Each structure stands twice: as structure tokens, then as C-alpha cells.
Amino acid sequence: MSGVEQGGWETVIGLEIHTQLATKSKIFSGSPTAYGAEPNTQADLVDLGYPGVLPVLNAEAVRMAVKFGLAIGAVITRRSVFARKNYFYPDLPKGYQISQYELPIVGKGVLDVMLEDGTVKSIGVTRAHLEEDAGKSQHEGVGVSAIDLNRAGTPLIEIVSEPDMRSAKEAVAYMKKIHTLVRYLGICDGNMQEGSFRCDANVSVRRKGAEKFGTRAELKNLNSFRFVERAINIEVARQIDILEGGGTVVQETRLYDADKDETRSMRSKEEANDYRYFPDPDLLPVVVGEDFIDAVRATLPELPDAKAQRFQSQYGLSAYDAGFLIASGEMADYYEAVAALVPSDAKLVANWVMGELSAALNKDGLDITQSRLSAAQFGALLNRIVDDTVSGKLAKEVFEAMWAEGLEADVVIESRGLKQITDPAAIGAVIDEIIAANPKQLADYRSGKDKLFGFFVGQTMKATGGKANPVLLNDLLKQKLAP
Amino acid sequence: MADQTLASLAAGLKARKYSSVELTKAFLGRIEHAQPALNALVTVTAESALAAAAAADVRIAAGTAGPLTGVPIIHKDIFCTSGVRTTCASKMLSNFISPYDATLVGKYKDAGTVMLGKANMDEFAMGSSNETSFFGAVKNPWDLAKVPGGSSGGSAAAVAARLAPLATATDTGGSIRQPAALCGVTGLKPTYGRVSRYGMIAFASSLDQAGVITVSAEDAALTLQAMAGFDPRDSTSVDVPVPDYAAELQQPMRGLRIGILTEFFGEGLDPAVEQAVRDSLAVWQKLGATIQEVSLPNLPLSVPTYYVVAPAECSSNLARFDGVRFGHRCEDPKDLLDLYKRSRAEGFGSEVKRRIMTGTYVLSAGYYDAYYLKAQRVRALINQDFRRAFGEVDLLVGPTTPTVAFGLGDKTSDPITMYLNDIYTIGANLAGLPAMSIPCGFAAGLPVGVQLIGPHFAEGRMLAAAHAYQRETDWHLRAPSGWAADFEPSTTGGAA
Numbered sequence: 001m002s003g004v005e006q007g008g009w010e011t012v013i014g015l016e017i018h019t020q021l022a023t024k025s026k027i028f029s030g031s032p033t034a035y036g037a038e039p040n041t042q043a044d045l046v047d048l049g050y051p052g053v054l055p056v057l058n059a060e061a062v063r064m065a066v067k068f069g070l071a072i073g074a075v076i077t078r079r080s081v082f083a084r085k086n087y088f089y090p091d092l093p094k095g096y097q098i099s100q101y102e103l104p105i106v107g108k109g110v111l112d113v114m115l116e117d118g119t120v121k122s123i124g125v126t127r128a129h130l131e132e133d134a135g136k137s138q139h140e141g142v143g144v145s146a147i148d149l150n151r152a153g154t155p156l157i158e159i160v161s162e163p164d165m166r167s168a169k170e171a172v173a174y175m176k177k178i179h180t181l182v183r184y185l186g187i188c189d190g191n192m193q194e195g196s197f198r199c200d201a202n203v204s205v206r207r208k209g210a211e212k213f214g215t216r217a218e219l220k221n222l223n224s225f226r227f228v229e230r231a232i233n234i235e236v237a238r239q240i241d242i243l244e245g246g247g248t249v250v251q252e253t254r255l256y257d258a259d260k261d262e263t264r265s266m267r268s269k270e271e272a273n274d275y276r277y278f279p280d281p282d283l284l285p286v287v288v289g290e291d292f293i294d295a296v297r298a299t300l301p302e303l304p305d306a307k308a309q310r311f312q313s314q315y316g317l318s319a320y321d322a323g324f325l326i327a328s329g330e331m332a333d334y335y336e337a338v339a340a341l342v343p344s345d346a347k348l349v350a351n352w353v354m355g356e357l358s359a360a361l362n363k364d365g366l367d368i369t370q371s372r373l374s375a376a377q378f379g380a381l382l383n384r385i386v387d388d389t390v391s392g393k394l395a396k397e398v399f400e401a402m403w404a405e406g407l408e409a410d411v412v413i414e415s416r417g418l419k420q421i422t423d424p425a426a427i428g429a430v431i432d433e434i435i436a437a438n439p440k441q442l443a444d445y446r447s448g449k450d451k452l453f454g455f456f457v458g459q460t461m462k463a464t465g466g467k468a469n470p471v472l473l474n475d476l477l478k479q480k481l482a483p
Numbered sequence: 484m485a486d487q488t489l490a491s492l493a494a495g496l497k498a499r500k501y502s503s504v505e506l507t508k509a510f511l512g513r514i515e516h517a518q519p520a521l522n523a524l525v526t527v528t529a530e531s532a533l534a535a536a537a538a539a540d541v542r543i544a545a546g547t548a549g550p551l552t553g554v555p556i557i558h559k560d561i562f563c564t565s566g567v568r569t570t571c572a573s574k575m576l577s578n579f580i581s582p583y584d585a586t587l588v589g590k591y592k593d594a595g596t597v598m599l600g601k602a603n604m605d606e607f608a609m610g611s612s613n614e615t616s617f618f619g620a621v622k623n624p625w626d627l628a629k630v631p632g633g634s635s636g637g638s639a640a641a642v643a644a645r646l647a648p649l650a651t652a653t654d655t656g657g658s659i660r661q662p663a664a665l666c667g668v669t670g671l672k673p674t675y676g677r678v679s680r681y682g683m684i685a686f687a688s689s690l691d692q693a694g695v696i697t698v699s700a701e702d703a704a705l706t707l708q709a710m711a712g713f714d715p716r717d718s719t720s721v722d723v724p725v726p727d728y729a730a731e732l733q734q735p736m737r738g739l740r741i742g743i744l745t746e747f748f749g750e751g752l753d754p755a756v757e758q759a760v761r762d763s764l765a766v767w768q769k770l771g772a773t774i775q776e777v778s779l780p781n782l783p784l785s786v787p788t789y790y791v792v793a794p795a796e797c798s799s800n801l802a803r804f805d806g807v808r809f810g811h812r813c814e815d816p817k818d819l820l821d822l823y824k825r826s827r828a829e830g831f832g833s834e835v836k837r838r839i840m841t842g843t844y845v846l847s848a849g850y851y852d853a854y855y856l857k858a859q860r861v862r863a864l865i866n867q868d869f870r871r872a873f874g875e876v877d878l879l880v881g882p883t884t885p886t887v888a889f890g891l892g893d894k895t896s897d898p899i900t901m902y903l904n905d906i907y908t909i910g911a912n913l914a915g916l917p918a919m920s921i922p923c924g925f926a927a928g929l930p931v932g933v934q935l936i937g938p939h940f941a942e943g944r945m946l947a948a949a950h951a952y953q954r955e956t957d958w959h960l961r962a963p964s965g966w967a968a969d970f971e972p973s974t975t976g977g978a979a
Contacts, residue, residue: 086802088805276799276843281688
């Protein structure tokens with residue numbers, strides 16, 4: 001189901017993406033940010049909100065936020081201000097979250113996103129502000145809740161989009177683009193299972209052509225691309241049902257339940273907290289000068305869009321192939337390392353990286369950095385295709401053996417005898433035997449049954465164990481079958 | 484003991500007139516004697532004090548002592564002290580033992596001072612009479628029926644009764660200067676950012692400033708030397724060099740331009756207090772200073788401004804006291820909301836609740852602009868007024884309080900009257916300026932304080948003026964009788 005085409009309704013989506021910054025220590029304390037430690041072992045007195053403690057801003061978090069802003073061409077706020085967002089919850093030790101409100105560090109920017117049909121859409125980024133993450137509450141059975149404050153104080157940037165997306169697929173494409181970007185920038189590990197990259201979606205529908213937005217629901221807890229798409233589509237259908245039934249959508253926060261595949265109400269607008277934002281008097285305004293911004297700009301890597309362009313022009317790849325290969329910087333690096341070893345056929349390299357290699361990685365649940373084959377090993381195999389040592393078909397067998405046993409291409413080819421036969425005399429001799437053994441087929445062929453050519457190819461291949469060079473085989477067979 | 488100032492006690496220690504253990508025992512004796520009547524301390528740490536004193540004596544004997552080594556000190560119970568409970572005079576924290584030392588406490592520890600105990604105060608430093616303490620009111624050592632002022636009432640009463648030569652204190656709207664004035668001692672509030680706030684339990688972060696109560700300005704200079712300086716743990720502490728305050732004391736008075744604030748000499752000022760303050764001006768004049776009137780037209784707005792800004796910050800700062808991780812927790816909460824509501828309802832006193840509610844209100848959606856934002860604008864105007872004034876004069880002088888110490892219970896039923904007691908002191912907090920109160924006489928048998936306010940980081944100039952005054956007068960050496968006399972250290976001629 002697609003929101004755009006549903007019976008005259010138009011879907012409007014804005015995303016708030018929470019990106020945990022990959023700093024070593026927390027945003028306002030010296031505690032480490034590593035994931036998965038024993039509960040409450042990575043929370044110091046500042047994270048625990050002890051009486052008398054004070055926050056001290058981690059400059060690295062500021063640097064990373066600015067880096068993101070520069071990457072989307074956004075306005076960098078020269079003087080941004082931390083504010084307190086006040087509410088009570090056990091995983092929020094101070095009773096307030098330190099965030100940015102009126103003056104976020106990153107202002108308006110824009111991101112170009114390629115949609116499935118190949119068109120490019122510009123999605124506005126309203127702002128990105130620095131803030132601290134809360135801890136985690138774990139509800140363990142009746143009447144017992146446990147609090148783990150390891151995550152409390154982990155730096156985040158919350159990237160707020162304009163309500164520019166018109167379908168769940170667009171939202172996912174935008175989110176994936178941000179995901180790619182923050183990993184390129186090295187400011188987030190992008191691990192969605194661990195919550196390093198998560199999002200809330202503001203979803204509403206309106207009659208096509210209407211100017212006013214419909215009443216929105218905010219969907220929480222969307223921690224995978226698939227959930228984002230599912231949750232939005234379910235929510236859109238729910239809202240359309242309500243409106244077509246003559247009802248009104250209530251502004252509220254809804255939770256997506258992946259197990260039940262439904263969204264349900266968490267709290268309505270009336271129940272929403274009044275956060276009583278005000279500037280945090282414990283922290284000075286963050287002032288970034290031109291020098292600082294220039295220094296951060298100098299650390300920007302080649303960004304995804306530029307890389308995709310370059311892959312198309314430098315390697316002659318299609319936009320689709322380039323887009324696939326640059327989706328992660330590590331994949332792109334791997335591709336380039338292999339392509340450098342196989343300079344004559346960059347397209348072959350792309351096909352193999354996107355085909356056999358990606359399939360093998362997926363099957364084993366690995367990412368490219370965990371590939372069982374180094375770029376050098378993989379390149380050596382592809383060179384054996386290029387130099388006609390193995391056929392493309394047999395190369396797949398070689399690849400599988402290399403992947404499973406960690407062997408070099410030449411070793412597999414040698415030990416399994418998969419080397420292509422490229423000696424015309426040897427192939428000719430086999431053909432002669434086949435022709436001699438099949439006089440009837442020869443006669444039929446010569447009398448006009450062209451289809452029998454395939455029969456002779458098959459027989460010859462069979463006799464050579466599939467190793468005959470196909471081009472050579474074709475040529476020789478044509479000569480010898482000719483009357 | 485003839486030695487009552489910190490400077491003379493430190494000299495006595497250095498000259499081995501007495502050991503730190505002897506001194507500590509004497510002061511602990513005074514505390515034991517005075518505590519039932521004055522209630523100036525929340526916690527007395529006799530045992531650890533004697534151990535610290537013994538360690539100080541070793542340093543003194545080894546010749547590695549600093550200027551404050553072996554000197555007894557009392558810390559206001561708002562400063563976190565590792566292993567010793569830190570209550571903020573609240574039921575909420577009556578069982579709270581801090582796992583760490585405040586930066587200021589650590590600095591005094593490193594300097595070799597001997598902590599005798601923790602001073603009583605208004606609950607969470609909210610009050611001007613020390614009557615909001617969970618541990619009961621502190622009495623004024625000059626007259627037990629009078630308040631000592633607040634919120635640092637315990638610190639001021641303790642120094643006034645000579646239970647310690649110095650006590651740390653904090654000042655958010657006058658909480659050092661007002662009790663110093665009412666108890667006849669010297670109180671110094673440094674520039675905002677001059678002394679670290681780390682480990683000082685926050686009331687209103689943009690106004691809170693740590694300082695000290697001593698007998699003399701010279702003592703205040705000595706102690707400021709120990710506490711001042713940038714703290715990487717406090718982003719609002721300021722990284723400017725710390726001068727040699729003892730040397731600064733020698734600044735000449737000749738040519739010093741003193742401004743007297745027109746707004747401080749109006750309605751509500753007790754004539755006897757006014758007289759004492761005006762008399763003090765003559766002393767500086769005699770020393771060569773010039774006096775001129777200065778007007779700060781926006782200053783009368785300081786009380787309403789303060790009572791928006793301070794409660795707003797406090798409502799947020801005190802949110803962490805929720806019964807979850809530390810402090811008071813109600814019995815058998817039935818759910819989370821019940822835990823929050825009852826823990827806080829039971830843990831906080833009524834003045835703290837009043838300010839939390841006021842603060843929550845002024846930050847609420849729909850009221851923020853009208854209250855908080857407007858208050859911040861007025862604050863900026865007051866700041867401007869001061870800046871303009873300091874273009875014309877070097878120091879501002881005026882009364883610290885409108886009256887001398889009032890009676891216990893006199894103002895508890897009317898918070899507005901109570902708040903107006905800080906009418907002369909709040910301005911310096913709103914503008915972050917250094918200010919102090921020094922004794923300048925008596926009215927109706929009770930001490931009167933004169934207030935000095937300087938430009939940012941001009942503590943040296945201000946202390947010099949106070950020191951010059953105290954060399955000409957002995958108001959600061961007058962102590963209430965009956966508290967200290969019987970507890971002299973047994974002088975052993977320097978055996979340590």
C-alpha cells in the first residue's frame with residue numbers, strides 16, 4: 001500500500017532521527033559510552049544526577065554536530081544554547097534532559113534523496129540539536145522496574161526534518177540517506193539494534209490538494225528501516241479509516257508494537273508534559289568561530305553523493321550500481337580496492353561485489369568489514385576471469401570454495417582442475433571425437449537443423465568437464481561442423 | 484584566647500603558641516557549650532577533626548605547612564563532604580552521605596584546614612532567617628530571641644560566637660552578607676565564577692556563589708586565596724588569574740571613588756542603621772576616598788526579578804530529589820507517581836515547596852514570556868545600571884540590610900516581608916558582582932553591617948577598602964559575650 005495513491009488522500013511525514021554520537025565519553029561527563037556493559041557501571045556522579053555535580057560539555061560532540069551540519073550544507077549556529085527539558089522519569093536522573101531548544105547548533109539544511117524510480121527529491125532538514133540520551137527502564141515483572149543509567153548522558157544529535165515526505169518509502173529513503181551520511185562522517189556507528197540510530201515519525205494525512213496539514217500522530221520506537229515503513233503504512237491506513245468514517249484524528253503519541261504489528265496510543269496532547277524549557281544556567285552558550293568551522297570542514301570525507309558521481313564517471317557504473325556500492329563507506333572502499341586490482345573491468349567487479357559477495361555476506365550475516373575474502377583475494381579471482389583462466393561460471397564454484405575454506409583462487413583452480421582449456425588443438429580433438437560418435441546429428445545439422453549446434457556445444461562441454469573456453473569452443477565447432 | 488582572627492590564629496600556630504590539636508579541642512569545646520543554645524551546626528565531626536589536626540601538626544612540625552594548615556573551619560551544610568552527611572538542612576537529604584568532596588571542600592582540605600562540622604542553614608539555602616531548617620532555627624548569638632539571618636545563618640552565628648575563625652557560606656540573594664550583617668561578622672561573596680560551584684548543592688545556578696564568613700577582611704582575603712580559581716568541573720567558573728589578595732589589601736584609599744546608592748537610602752531603612760552606615764563613610768573619607776551619589780534606576784526591580792529567576796532555576800535544580808536514587812523516600816509507594824509525590828511532599832519544607840511551585844509556574848507554557856523572559860530582560864537592565872555606575876565610581880557602598888536582626892517568628896507568616904530583607908543584597912547576585920558586608924556599629928544593641936559592592940573580579944579593591952576600614956575601627960572585633968571565654972587552648976609553648 002502506498003500513502004500517495006490511497007483514494008485521494010495524501011500522506012505527510014516528518015522524521016526526528018536520534019543519532020548517538022560516537023564520542024568516547026559522554027556529552028557532559030567523563031564516563032565511557034561503550035554499549036553493553038554491566039548495568040550502571042558506566043555512569044558516574046554526573047550521569048547519576050548527584051547533588052552538587054555539574055555538566056561539562058564534551059567538545060568532541062560539538063565537533064561532530066558541526067560536521068553533520070556542514071555535510072548537509074546547513075547553517076551552523078555561531079552561538080547555540082543548551083536548555084533544560086523538565087520532566088520526571090526514573091531513567092532521567094536530574095529530572096531534566098539537557099537539550100537545545102530555541103538555538104540549536106545546526107540550523108536549516110537540505111538532503112537530496114534518490115527515490116525508487118530514480119528521481120531525486122530534496123528533503124528539508126529543519127534543525128539538528130545536541131542533547132543527552134536518557135537511561136533505560138526495564139520493567140521486570142509485576143511491580144519491579146530496573147534502571148540502567150549506562151546510556152544516560154550519551155551524546156545525541158536529533159535531526160528534525162521538514163514535513164516533506166509523502167510516503168513511507170520516501171521516509172525510509174531519507175532515513176537511509178542520513179544513516180549512510182552519519183556513518184561516512186564517522187559520527188555514529190549506525191547500529192540500530194543497539195539504538196545508536198533511531199527515529200520518531202510524525203504522520204498525518206490530508207485530502208490531495210489540501211493546503212492545511214492534517215492532525216498528526218507521533219510514532220515512537222521505530223528502530224529499523226522495516227519498522228519505519230510498516231508503522232507509517234499502518235498509521236496512514238488507520239488515519240484514513242478514521243477520516244473516511246467521518247471521525248477526527250487525535251493529536252497524540254503512538255507506540256509501534258512490532259510483535260503485534262500495530263500502533264497504539266501512549267499519551268494524548270492533553271496528557272503531554274509541559275517541558276518548561278529554559279536555558280541551562282550550568283552551561284555557557286556554545287560559541288563556534290570561523291576557525292573552528294573551517295577546521296571541521298577540513299576533516300569532511302568525500303560525501304556519498306560525490307562518491308556516487310565519481311563511481312559513475314570513473315568506473316562507468318550505472319546510477320543504481322553506484323548507489324548500491326556507496327551505501328556504506330566500507331563497501332565503497334572495498335569496491336575501489338578490488339577495482340584497482342582489476343583495472344580492465346570495473347563493471348565486472350561491481351557485478352561480483354553486488355552479486356556473489358553481497359549474497360555470501362548476507363547469508364552469513366556479515367558486513368563488508370568482516371568479509372571472509374580480502375580485496376586482494378577477491379581481486380585475484382576476478383583477474384582469473386579476465387585472463388580466461390576460468391570461466392565466469394566456474395569462477396562461482398571457485399568463489400564458494402574460497403569463501404568456505406579461506407583458500408586463494410589459484411589454489412582452488414589448481415587443486416580442483418578448474419582451469420579453462422584454451423588450447424585449440426585439445427578442444428579440436430575432443431570435437432573430432434564427438435562428431436565421429438554422432439554421425440546422425442551431424443547429418444541433420446548439415447541438412448539445416450541449426451538447433452543441433454547447441455547439442456554439440458553441450459557434448460563438448462560435458463566431455464571437457466565444463467572447462468573448454470566457450471568462445472574458442474564455439475569458433476572451432478563452427479569450423480568443424482561446416483559442410 | 485586573645486587570638487580571634489584567622490590571621491592571628493594562623494600566626495599562633497606557626498609560632499607554636501598552640502598546636503592544631505589544642506586549638507581544635509578548644510573550638511570543639513566552645514561548640515559543645517554553645518550548640519544547645521545556638522543550634523549553629525547540623526553535624527559536629529569531632530573525631531575526624533582531631534585526626535586532621537594531628538596531621539596538620541605533623542605538617543607544621545615538618546615545615547611543610549601552608550598559611551591555613553591547622554586552622555579550624557566549619558562548612559555550610561550545602562557543600563558536599565565525602566563520608567560526612569550533607570543535608571542542606573532538609574529532611575530530603577537528612578540521610579545523604581556524599582561520595583565526594585565539593586571542589587571548595589577539597590581545596591580547604593588540601594590547605595590543611597581542620598573541619599569541625601557542618602553549619603546549619605535555611606533549607607536548600609531558601610530563607611533569610613534560618614528558620615526554614617529541618618534541624619530547627621539558628622539563634623543569633625547577640626540575642627537568642629533574634630534570628631541570625633539566612634540562609635548562611637549557622638555559618639554567621641558560628642563565627643560571631645567564635646566557634647570557628649571561618650565558616651564557608653553561599654550567597655544566592657544575600658545569604659552571606661545578610662547574616663554576616665545581622666551577626667556582626669565579615670561576609671564575602673566573590674564574583675560569580677570566581678569560586679567553583681562544583682559540589683555545592685544548587686539552589687539557583689545563575690546566582691549561587693560560594694564565599695566565606697570570617698572575623699575580618701584580612702581573614703576573608705586569606706581564605707579567598709585558598710578557594711578562588713577556575714575549576715574544569717564547573718563551566719561557569721571563570722578562568723582569570725587569581726591575584727595575591729594579601730598584597731591587594733594594601734591598595735591605598737586615597738583617590739578611591741566610593742558611590743553611595745540613592746536607591747539604598749530610601750523608605751524602609753531603619754534610621755539607626757542608616758546612621759551607622761553613614762558614619763562608616765566618614766572613615767573612608769578621612770582615609771582619602773571621595774564619596775558621590777550614584778543612582779541605579781532599575782535596582783528597585785531586583786526583588787521581583789530575583790523571585791522569578793531564582794524559583795525558576797530551583798524548580799528544575801530540585802527535580803533530582805525524587806526518592807529514586809538518594810535522599811528521602813516515602814514508605815511503601817503504591818506506584819511511581821505516588822513515590823514522587825509523597826517523597827517530595829514529605830521531604831521538602833514549606834518554603835522550598837513555595838519556591839518550587841512559583842518556579843514551575845513562571846516557566847509554564849503561556850507564562851514563560853510574561854515572567855521568566857521579562858525577568859531576564861530586567862536582569863540585563865540592572866546589570867547595565869551597575870556597569871554604568873562602575874564607570875563613575877570604584878566601589879559602591881550602602882547598608883546590607885534595612886534593619887538589624889528581627890525576632891524569631893516575626894516574619895515567618897509573611898513571605899513578602901521576609902523577601903524584602905534582601906532588597907539591598909539581591910542586585911549584586913543578579914549582576915554577578917563581588918560584594919561583602921562588614922560590621923559598622925550597633926543599633927538597639929544589635930550589629931549593623933555596611934555593604935561594599937565592586938566591579939567583576941575587583942575583590943582585591945573591595946577587600947582593601949574593608950581592611951582599611953577595619954584598621955580604623957574595631958566593630959569587627961566585638962564579639963557577643965558568653966560563648967568563647969571558657970575555652971582557651973592550653974598553651975604549651977609550642978609543643979606539637
